[in-house]
Amino acid sequence: MRSLVVLLVACSPAPSYLGTEVPKPCTTRDPEGCLGWMMERDLFAAELGTYDDASLRAYVQRVVDRLARGSSLGATPRIMIADHDETYATAGRRIIVSRTTIEKLESEAELAGILAHELAHLEARHVLVTLFGRPESDSAANRRDAEAIADERAVALLERAGYAPSAMASALAAVLEQDDVDHPPRAERIARVAKLGANRGGFEGRAELLANIDRMVIGRDSRLGDRVDDAWVVPALSLAFELYDDDRVVSADDILVVRRDRATILAYAVGAPWARELATSLDASEVERSRLGLVTRGTMSTARADDSPLGKLARAIRNTLPQPIAGTEVAIVERQHGALVIELGGKGAPVLHMRAASEAELVASEPNRISIEHAPAAGRLSALDVCTGRLLERTDRTVEAGDPVKCAAAAMETVRGE
Amino acid sequence: MLVPRDGPSNPEMADRLSRSARGAMGRRGNHAVIAGASLAEPTGVRLYLVLGLAACASPHLRPEPVVATCSTERVGSVTVTGAARSMVPALAVLEGTLDDPARTARVARAATEALHWRGFAQAKIAITKSAQCFTDLHVAVTLGPEYQIAAIAFDTNDDFPRAQRLAALEDALGTVNTIGGVLIEYRLQRALEVLAKRYRDAGWLDVEIGAPAVQYAARGEVHVTIPIAAGTRYRVGAVRALGGNATLRQQLLAQLGIAPGTWYDGPAIRRALERARLSIDRRVELRASALEDRHEIELEAIVEAKR
Numbered sequence A: 001m002r003s004l005v006v007l008l009v010a011c012s013p014a015p016s017y018l019g020t021e022v023p024k025p026c027t028t029r030d031p032e033g034c035l036g037w038m039m040e041r042d043l044f045a046a047e048l049g050t051y052d053d054a055s056l057r058a059y060v061q062r063v064v065d066r067l068a069r070g071s072s073l074g075a076t077p078r079i080m081i082a083d084h085d086e087t088y089a090t091a092g093r094r095i096i097v098s099r100t101t102i103e104k105l106e107s108e109a110e111l112a113g114i115l116a117h118e119l120a121h122l123e124a125r126h127v128l129v130t131l132f133g134r135p136e137s138d139s140a141a142n143r144r145d146a147e148a149i150a151d152e153r154a155v156a157l158l159e160r161a162g163y164a165p166s167a168m169a170s171a172l173a174a175v176l177e178q179d180d181v182d183h184p185p186r187a188e189r190i191a192r193v194a195k196l197g198a199n200r201g202g203f204e205g206r207a208e209l210l211a212n213i214d215r216m217v218i219g220r221d222s223r224l225g226d227r228v229d230d231a232w233v234v235p236a237l238s239l240a241f242e243l244y245d246d247d248r249v250v251s252a253d254d255i256l257v258v259r260r261d262r263a264t265i266l267a268y269a270v271g272a273p274w275a276r277e278l279a280t281s282l283d284a285s286e287v288e289r290s291r292l293g294l295v296t297r298g299t300m301s302t303a304r305a306d307d308s309p310l311g312k313l314a315r316a317i318r319n320t321l322p323q324p325i326a327g328t329e330v331a332i333v334e335r336q337h338g339a340l341v342i343e344l345g346g347k348g349a350p351v352l353h354m355r356a357a358s359e360a361e362l363v364a365s366e367p368n369r370i371s372i373e374h375a376p377a378a379g380r381l382s383a384l385d386v387c388t389g390r391l392l393e394r395t396d397r398t399v400e401a402g403d404p405v406k407c408a409a410a411a412m413e414t415v416r417g418e
Numbered sequence B: 001m002l003v004p005r006d007g008p009s010n011p012e013m014a015d016r017l018s019r020s021a022r023g024a025m026g027r028r029g030n031h032a033v034i035a036g037a038s039l040a041e042p043t044g045v046r047l048y049l050v051l052g053l054a055a056c057a058s059p060h061l062r063p064e065p066v067v068a069t070c071s072t073e074r075v076g077s078v079t080v081t082g083a084a085r086s087m088v089p090a091l092a093v094l095e096g097t098l099d100d101p102a103r104t105a106r107v108a109r110a111a112t113e114a115l116h117w118r119g120f121a122q123a124k125i126a127i128t129k130s131a132q133c134f135t136d137l138h139v140a141v142t143l144g145p146e147y148q149i150a151a152i153a154f155d156t157n158d159d160f161p162r163a164q165r166l167a168a169l170e171d172a173l174g175t176v177n178t179i180g181g182v183l184i185e186y187r188l189q190r191a192l193e194v195l196a197k198r199y200r201d202a203g204w205l206d207v208e209i210g211a212p213a214v215q216y217a218a219r220g221e222v223h224v225t226i227p228i229a230a231g232t233r234y235r236v237g238a239v240r241a242l243g244g245n246a247t248l249r250q251q252l253l254a255q256l257g258i259a260p261g262t263w264y265d266g267p268a269i270r271r272a273l274e275r276a277r278l279s280i281d282r283r284v285e286l287r288a289s290a291l292e293d294r295h296e297i298e299l300e301a302i303v304e305a306k307r
Helices: A001-012 A031-045 A054-069 A100-105 A109-124 A128-134 A142-161 A166-174 A186-197 A204-214 A272-280 A308-317 A361-362 B011-020 B044-057 B101-117 B162-169 B185-201 B246-256 B265-279
Strands: A078-082 A086-088 A094-098 A227-229 A231-234 A239-242 A248-252 A255-260 A262-272 A280-289 A294-298 A329-335 A337-348 A355-357 A369-373 A405-407 B074-080 B124-131 B137-141 B148-155 B213-216 B222-227 B235-242 B283-292 B297-304
Touching: A031 A078, A031 A086, A031 A094, A031 A128, A031 B011, A054 A078, A054 A109, A054 A142, A054 A204, A054 B011, A078 A100, A086 A329, A094 A100, A094 A109, A100 A166, A109 A142, A109 A166, A109 A204, A128 B101, A142 A166, A142 A186, A142 B101, A166 A355, A204 A405, A204 B246, A227 A248, A231 A361, A262 A272, A262 B283, A272 A294, A272 A329, A280 A329, A280 B044, A329 B101, A329 B213, B011 B044, B011 B074, B101 B124, B101 B137, B137 B297, B148 B162, B235 B246, B246 B265, B246 B297, B265 B283, B265 B297
Parallel strands: A078 A094, B074 B137, B148 B222, B235 B297
Antiparallel strands: A086 A094, A227 A231, A231 A239, A239 A355, A248 A255, A255 A262, A262 A337, A280 A294, A294 A329, A329 A337, A369 A405, B124 B137, B213 B222, B283 B297
């Protein structure tokens, strides 16, 4: 009897999420750990949202490791670098750092300040309020408290790790652009941390940061879509979607929105495991193997309710992923590293022409990158002949001869700090 | 915690300093340095070693903590009694922040609620403070018993499957509102609204779910009883197709495949409607009318309805 039970257990399929067996936290009553894992999996496998640079990730991880030693966390958080605009701490001791946040920073101490803020959220377990809190617990006032505490605590974490505490104020000044309801006003945040970190030195690490972000993509990463002449090119999928003269192109970046005759075409790239799930959930689907890969056409069905605890958690997360709404006509083109989801709306059946992207198109859609150059002499950057038109620093900065200077590899449309 | 730049101004402070900063974090010359978060106890030496090792691994980083300046506007240490620091992380993290009494009170309320989510339904937190070089917070936690749900009973004799009732209530990977988990009452209330919707979808249109009776018993057990007045279950009454021509109407009814006299099943009917929209016409609509005297729901499928 016992062997039969063992056999049955061994044969029952292990629960999976986005094509991968779920890890231990998802089967051992650890909702935070499981949620964090799922969110990381989403970024990789559904949104194609990670910035794939192992050495940069390792560097940022080292910085957070140092900060974590002075924190109350038992273990260091896991770092992910994302290709979207948000930096945040999430469940399961994870910190998602946006590449565009890193791009704005001037020193390792500033990077440490941003990481320390997120680490403070993890220390305080602020995510619990989101998971279990009643709506009034998650009020704007409480969220603002949490953000202010994370800012101030970050100064203490910087001090403990030996970083210049004043870097917290300059980091906030660099990354905060506008006020929102979830955070205290920008000026107030900067003033509070400036007060805590005033008049004390510490490690700045400007050269260290610059050395580690050399060749990092800056601005929008066009790998999820870019207009190149008469095509919308998705370098991540090596795919080109041809556009016609009569098309009304509403958007042709990460999402393509085109009005063609009376139809509306909406297209976007997703990760391969998520595409497979979407393809298998289409009603009345037709599958065709083409030169571009597997093409599945059908209508998006309503998700079936899964009342298991894991099913509920997965459903809540899945609802945040890019996907067509129920009833939409969809075509999914599965490629090696992901898939293109095409939603058809309006009236008529437009002809869609796709092909493999050409080498020239892939080159044309290459994003701009950081290029670290060196000051030819001592003086203010504005007076030196260094990366003219490509400077990514304040022109009033004074440098020594040979100091690293943050520039763009190609000319920028606007120069910061002028 | 923070260790002051200047010497301790009273013996109590000196004693606390010597205990908390024993060894490593100690004072160098006239300065003192900031201790690690969990260094209120003698683990300071360990942190110093860790930082020393880090210095070897990262030659560019100067490992010495940065000197903090004395200011009672800043929270120095947060001492926690009555529970581990990890039980009140939102308060422990106030070390090093600005002292803001109103904010601390709000955080204490949130921290108390977080203890309730962990099963300490009667937990209380009291905070006092003392000002020396910095403002020190003293957090006294009264945890009380740790409760787990021992039983969830449904006071009803309807045929709705018990397992589905329990599944609708269960939350957060089986840690909340389930047998063996903790009770979070407002989440239970929200789950009961979902359960009521499931009942209606299964034909119990008049269902009423009352307020749960919660009994906190000895030995940390919670017993929850949920009164459900399900009422009479409705069946599908007549199913008609309207609009279009006779053939289309016939096709529509065949595609819907909803048999009069069967129990009303909302999800199945919605799926049938989606199928009909795919195969017949995207504009097909379905109108449902409840006949209370007969406990039936009449369905009218309308093709070519004006939008």
